[in-house]
Amino acid sequence: MTGHATEDHDAPVDPILETAVDWLLKTRACPHDERLRSSAIVWRAAHPAHEQAWRKAERVWKLTGALPGRPAAAAADTPARVVPLRRRRSLGRMVAVTAAVALAASVVVALLPTIELHLRADYVTARGEQRRITLEDGTLVILAADSAIRVAYGPSERRVELIGGDAFFTVAEDRSRPFAVTGDDLRVVDIGTAFAVGIDPEALDIGVESGAVHVAYAGAVPEGSPRDARLDPGGRLRIDRATGRFNQDRVQPAQIALWRDGLLVVENQSLGHVVAEIRRRYPGMIVVRDEALMARRVTGVYDLRNPEAALRTALLPHGGRVSTLTPYVLIVSGA
Known part of the structure; x- marks a missing residue:
């Protein structure tokens, strides 16, 4: 740190x-x-x-x-005893x-x-956990489930690396030390801001609730395409990691980082992305048996406070099924 x-x-x-x-x-x-x-x-x-x-x-x-x-309760119901091993087990x-x-x-x-x-990581959350962290300068970080950051504060810059997942930053003012969030070819510099950054295998997401940020991307982009952008309140930017394309739009500032309120809002994103987001909130394992199903595109709002119900809701229109293998393992398969 x-x-x-x-x-x-x-x-x-x-x-x-x-x-x-x-x-x-x-x-x-x-x-x-x-x-x-x-x-x-x-x-x-x-x-x-x-x-x-x-x-x-x-x-x-x-x-x-x-x-x-x-x-x-299950453990208490099982008497403690030594069970001899059998040479032959049933098929x-x-x-x-x-x-x-x-x-x-x-x-x-x-x-x-x-x-x-x-x-x-310096700070990390478990699956299903959301954590509020106050850094040494007073900056507030809300760390989403299954996310991690590493903090590197120096005399001339305050830098936080988002290793994975999502985080929302309300940055304390310090004009002598700019505040930046980095991660996977991404650099987001604060300009008096409350903003969110997300990293997943498909895309990098940035959204501004108040103030402004400057976003710079060092990854590969199509020839002639931008490598940076400025976002103001309500501004959102999604960088496709496969193509390097910037997809920028604007919403009401209150709609930034709705995961803080337990909601997942997706627009024309893959079902695989939705399952990955739900997996981060589920206190067990979600095993996918049908990768082709994960390529389907979906738009919707899902309640992350009930991950299993959200999973079934997302899969049902596309013929997907959820089977319970154990109380902690869900199997996703096609019709």
């Missing part, structure tokens, strides 16, 4: 931490598999670094809200275990970027 913060966008994931996450997910997916649990214990005991990585994985797991442990159980391990492997792939995000 100093002016000397270094950039580490391409820092590799720790292989020991990756293995620890793999063990954690497998044991969560198969909580009654004593052999698997024993193997995980042996791995943890093999080296102090393994145990350290395991504890770090558990901490990040709790932060992400990925797949909560068994409810207390049904073997299939179930195989499916669970396969699901755990897919979850590892999905969670590794989130784990890296959490390890890099």
